[in-house]
Amino acid sequence: MIKPLGYLKLISLREVPRRFQAHQNSLPRLPVPPLQQTLDHYLQILKPIVSMEEWNNTKRLVDEFQGSGGVGAQLQKRLQQRARKTDNWLSEWWLKTAYLQSRQPVVIHSSPGLVLPKQDFVDFQAQLRFAARLIEGALDFKAMIDNETLPVEYLGGNPLCMNQYYEIFSSCRIPGLKEDSVINYSKTTKPPVHITIVHNFQFFELDVYHSDGSPFSADQIFTQLEKIRNSSLKTNKEPVGILTSSDRNTWAKAYNNLIKDKTNKASVHSIQKSIFTVCLDVSIPWVSENVFKSQVAGQMLHGGGSKQNSGNRWFDKTLQFIVGEDGSCGLVYEHTPAEGPPFIILLDHIMEFLKKPELVRSPMVPLPMPKKLYFNITPEIKSDIEKAKQNLNAMVQDLDLTVQVFTHFGKNFPKSEKMSPDGFIQMALQLAYYRIYGHTCSTYESASLRMFHLGRTDTIRSNSMDSFNFVKAMDDTEMMAQMKVELLRKAVMAHRLYADKAIRGEAIDRHLLGLKLQATKDLMSMPKVFMDKSYAIAMHFNLSTSQVPSKIDCAFCFGPVVHDGYGVCYNPMAEHINFVISAYNSCAKTNAASLNHYLEEALLDMRTLLQEHPQTNL
Ligand code: COA
Numbered sequence: 001m002i003k004p005l006g007y008l009k010l011i012s013l014r015e016v017p018r019r020f021q022a023h024q025n026s027l028p029r030l031p032v033p034p035l036q037q038t039l040d041h042y043l044q045i046l047k048p049i050v051s052m053e054e055w056n057n058t059k060r061l062v063d064e065f066q067g068s069g070g071v072g073a074q075l076q077k078r079l080q081q082r083a084r085k086t087d088n089w090l091s092e093w094w095l096k097t098a099y100l101q102s103r104q105p106v107v108i109h110s111s112p113g114l115v116l117p118k119q120d121f122v123d124f125q126a127q128l129r130f131a132a133r134l135i136e137g138a139l140d141f142k143a144m145i146d147n148e149t150l151p152v153e154y155l156g157g158n159p160l161c162m163n164q165y166y167e168i169f170s171s172c173r174i175p176g177l178k179e180d181s182v183i184n185y186s187k188t189t190k191p192p193v194h195i196t197i198v199h200n201f202q203f204f205e206l207d208v209y210h211s212d213g214s215p216f217s218a219d220q221i222f223t224q225l226e227k228i229r230n231s232s233l234k235t236n237k238e239p240v241g242i243l244t245s246s247d248r249n250t251w252a253k254a255y256n257n258l259i260k261d262k263t264n265k266a267s268v269h270s271i272q273k274s275i276f277t278v279c280l281d282v283s284i285p286w287v288s289e290n291v292f293k294s295q296v297a298g299q300m301l302h303g304g305g306s307k308q309n310s311g312n313r314w315f316d317k318t319l320q321f322i323v324g325e326d327g328s329c330g331l332v333y334e335h336t337p338a339e340g341p342p343f344i345i346l347l348d349h350i351m352e353f354l355k356k357p358e359l360v361r362s363p364m365v366p367l368p369m370p371k372k373l374y375f376n377i378t379p380e381i382k383s384d385i386e387k388a389k390q391n392l393n394a395m396v397q398d399l400d401l402t403v404q405v406f407t408h409f410g411k412n413f414p415k416s417e418k419m420s421p422d423g424f425i426q427m428a429l430q431l432a433y434y435r436i437y438g439h440t441c442s443t444y445e446s447a448s449l450r451m452f453h454l455g456r457t458d459t460i461r462s463n464s465m466d467s468f469n470f471v472k473a474m475d476d477t478e479m480m481a482q483m484k485v486e487l488l489r490k491a492v493m494a495h496r497l498y499a500d501k502a503i504r505g506e507a508i509d510r511h512l513l514g515l516k517l518q519a520t521k522d523l524m525s526m527p528k529v530f531m532d533k534s535y536a537i538a539m540h541f542n543l544s545t546s547q548v549p550s551k552i553d554c555a556f557c558f559g560p561v562v563h564d565g566y567g568v569c570y571n572p573m574a575e576h577i578n579f580v581i582s583a584y585n586s587c588a589k590t591n592a593a594s595l596n597h598y599l600e601e602a603l604l605d606m607r608t609l610l611q612e613h614p615q616t617n618l
């Protein structure tokens with residue numbers, strides 16, 4: 001049975017020298033699935049989402065593509081050659097296609113937010129003390145990466161690629177006019193020894209290691225944070241960090257303009273090179289408990305707009321912790337270098353670390369004042385900041401976010417029914433969507449490809465003929481309940497089987513992408529199968545979802561990937577499920593609270609169905 005990512009077995013290979021590289025080299029390579037298998041499956045997944053006429057047309061294009069005169073076999077051969085010559089045939093392409101070439105803002109569109117349980121700070125000192133301990137805990141985790149003692153993770157008995165852990169510290173995305181880049185400064189000859197602190201839109205460089213390489217204690221960090229706070233009590237008029245929230249072309253132009261000035265260039269470089277950023281945020285206005293939760297998720301995703309904390313960020317930075325005066329804490333990460341799980345494991349580590357008492361109080365040797373990072377703001381930069389503010393505020397206004405804890409049951413219930421909890425939740429989402437719209441849609445769920453060297457993700461297509469048959473049947477008054485149970489079980493099973501295929505590198509989405517990119521490289525014209533309406537429908541994910549389990553009870557969030565779609569992130573705990581649903585207010589067809597309502601109803605109805613019709617032969 002497949003075990004969840006992350007917590008199954010953590011085996012430290014402490015004794016083996018240069019474990020990391022040896023481990024990495026021992027991992028299998030990402031396979032190129034058989035062409036016919038992918039194309040057959042592609043035709044299957046189209047059935048519930050395109051018309052019969054479109055399907056017949058696509059079937060013809062697929063036959064043409066893979067037939068004797070078609071280019072399918074040639075592209076497949078070239079992909080296989082690429083797979084033989086590279087560590088991972090997909091990883092470089094994926095980095096560019098999914099991230100570096102995208103021109104959308106990273107804010108909301110790409111960078112996920114993670115919300116920690118709310119802290120209780122009696123005063124600003126408590127906020128700074130928490131931040132200091134959090135920094136100490138993060139450096140404690142980083143030590144495991146630096147000395148290569150980080151335990152290897154396992155999924156279903158297979159060791160996972162650990163590369164992403166080595167990319168989350170000291171790295172930053174750099175805007176470019178056509179395409180961005182990402183730099184990992186821990187791989188340079190002089191890795192950084194500082195972090196960036198942002199307070200009241202002002203940036204500071206804070207050294208966190210002594211000259212002998214030992215990290216500062218929490219006490220020392222606290223003292224430094226106090227100095228930073230006291231020297232930045234007034235909000236900076238020019239929130240230069242907000243520039244990083246613009247679409248990538250706009251930001252790239254503004255960036256080139258910003259770094260023309262030497263002081264600005266040095267300040268930007270210090271932020272980019274730092275190990276991570278800690279944003280000391282101001283409180284956000286208190287509303288009701290539930291609205292507040294959604295607002296905190298918003299703080300993590302986008303900072304709440306230019307009047308709140310969005311100027312307190314450098315959104316290109318891979319890792320940014322957020323510690324608010326009001327106790328709202330979490331992080332936002334730039335997605336290019338890594339998936340969510342390394343950040344979750346990091347947070348889990350920090351939360352465990354925070355439980356330990358602060359034992360060693362180091363002698364308080366006087367430490368120099370942390371360096372303030374200055375920016376010279378020309379009228380042009382000022383105008384760029386103004387435009388960025390307006391854009392960001394519009395984006396913040398447009399985001400419809402709902403944080404909800406489903407308290408009726410957690411993954412224990414589907415388990416007790418001998419069903420995959422993930423498949424069960426995905427089928428509830430399918431049912432909720434169908435009940436609102438009367439049809440099904442392309443649905444994306446992230447699957448980890450980390451069983452393979454440098455593996456990132458593939459797509460579990462949660463909507464299938466099986467899910468479609470189930471959702472149609474569920475509200476069919478003519479249908480026998482026992483039949484509905486069977487269709488539900490079949491749909492959950494089909495989902496689980498596809499998830500298994502996906503994590504073994506045999507899903508269709510990355511393979512189709514590979515064939516398409518290979519065609520861009522090799523051919524004079526794009527094969528018709530990729531220009532077809534069905535392909536566009538298949539790639540239009542109205543439901544973009546991700547299961548992110550964690551030990552600590554937190555919520556994670558991201559934006560929808562299409563204008564008329566939803567982002568759904570869920571963390572299934574034993575007895576409850578944390579959901580965060582996002583949508584865009586400017587789309588009249590979507591509403592996050594409404595999807596949440598239907599989702600809750602679907603989960604409950606599915607439980608009732610199963611409980612009222614128990615299977616005798618389990
Ligand atoms: N009967 C009883 N129990 C079952 C079961 C069944 N038929 N099927 C599964 N279970 C159990 C599992 O053993 C597991 O038990 P545990 O909680 O004791 O470990 C639990 O139910 C959860 O399994 P399931 O819900 O099927 O899913 P999963 O945790 O294996 O996750 C994926 C499936 C595809 C989400 C996961 O493999 C994956 O790839 N995750 C990565 C996603 C990711 O990277 N997201 C972030 C992108 S940035």
Ligand code: HC5
Nearest residue numbers: 112340446457544545546548556558
């Ligand atoms: C804190 C974890 C948030 C999850 C982020 C996630 O799932 O990102 C997906 C990455 C991928 O390649 O599947 C993309 N998605 C948000 C669009 C689902």
